[in-house]
Amino acid sequence: MVKYAYFPGCVGQDSCKELDMSTKLIAHELGLELVELDDATCCGAGFVQDVDYDLATVLNARTFAMAEALGLDLMTVCSTCQYNLAKANYEMTKEPERLDMANRHLAEVGLRYRGTVRVKHILQVLTEDIGLETLRKHVRADLGELNIGSFYGCQLLRPSEILQWENADNPQSFERLIVALGAKPVYYQGRTKCCGFPITFVNEKASMTMNYRNMKEAVGKGADALATSCPLCHINLDMYQKAAERLGGERLDLPVLHLPQLVGLAFGLPAKELGLSRHMVGTDPVVERVGAPRKTEEIVTG
């Protein structure tokens, strides 16, 4: 039994709540036990850090202390959460004065973090802890006709010094997962680039330029859909896709799935329960090609 303290993040339970829904569904299928940290704060997403870096570290230390009290490592479902938590943890475990600083403040509220928790993204948990072989055994739908482009999100890969798992310049975990689920991976340069989300409110044109170029390239390489490991990327790639199309001057209609939604589709889970009807860019072309059952009672078992 693989068990993690689950850090759902903010957006994954708000505008991208389908991420949380699909994560819990596939975790149930896989016997992945998740203990949700429902009192954990935001990771800071870089913005709290912009205003008060020490405070962001202390709040993340509070989250780690919660997981440590449970004796569990932490699982994220967002590339941005992964980086900000991993960075705080890296600094606290590498620099004793950072951990001392955090503990001075945590002591005020009766908490302490010893620095023993590891933080992993769900892509790591699926490929490293659950394993591709186990995933394959749960595949019930045929994704053979689907060409899927991965979209890692910057902060799941870089900096490799802090994240310490994938080869940042040539990652393969997502593609291996896509193959294990029965679909075909699409390799394109944009898969490791920025979606543009962090500057959407600052420089919308630059953000939409990144957005459009990545999607256009993926479509050009034959992608039927993208799958992303970050809900912030999902906001830009899905919610802002129409805006990006206006800037690029071409309609793309590229469905964008959250990673656990793709896994859920392969497991034959109902599209509606995976939240696929919530997206701004319709996912029907993907769902229909999979032939996945649309309602619970239509699931074909055995």
Place this chain on the structure above:
Amino acid sequence: MTKVRVRRYDPDRGGKPYFQSYEMGTPKGRTVLDVLREIHHHKDATLSFRCSCNSAICGSCGMRINGQARLACNTQALAMVEEFGELTIEPLGNLKPVKDLVVDMGPFWQSVMAVRPFLQHKGKEPAGLYPVTKAQMDFTKIARDCIFCGSCLSDCTSREANPAFLGPAALAKAFKFAGDPRDDTTKDRLLNYSKANGIWDCDTCLYCNEVCPMGVKPMDAILHMREMAIEKGLVHTQGAKHAIAFHNTVMEWGKVNEAVTAKNSLGIGGLATRNTAGILVRGAVTGKRPAIFKEKLAGMATVQRLKKSVEAERRRRSHG
């Protein structure tokens, strides 16, 4: 034998860029620069590339090797071949090729010069040495080893989408002076760097930190300057407004309140004139929209106490 693909370009011959392939050995110990020299000396003397020190200190031989900016002189060819199956060599990105692997570094230097990369002292110079503590200098350590190779600019995704963005090398250089206690123009600097195409236009993609061959961390330098700018009251920019709006909702709800962050960041007028308005309307149909009403974390009292504790410690530090 290994397939070595080199991107060629010769404007004098009027052609478009193309890849030329060479079959050659890449035994252990041979660097990518060694490979280029072998091509130049024994296969094709017309191949152009920059190089000088051979010791990863002059910064001349920055180029894209198998998709990522690296120094040719400290990149092992065999390691690349083992990882990618072949060796692909291209000029740096985000800069115009002049010939083959040589790019025009002009725009790179223009960006560096735009940040006023020299100490600016007001008033009389000190008579003797200018004493600076180690701790004060350690603050800018992450920006001091830059060799101006252009690798970070090459792979910067913000610069790729917006050529006017100052870019990581220039902003790392900027931090070196904004964070230097001997410089008397910190606030002026931060004001300038806060303008359009400066610190708030970085998309935090982290390519710069990743590809720097010297371990410089330009993105961390940019984030330091954002925090310094807000601390100095430079909160008029859209970037600062957004960070503060985000921070404030986390301090009120414990998690970000997307709807309130958007409203406080852009203002009602800003929301109405941007793509965000259309997205909110479409989201109302599909359900993909942020919640209007959000519950606060049960532990908000703890979060508030931690905030006060951090702020009190900062006040004590600044007073003594």
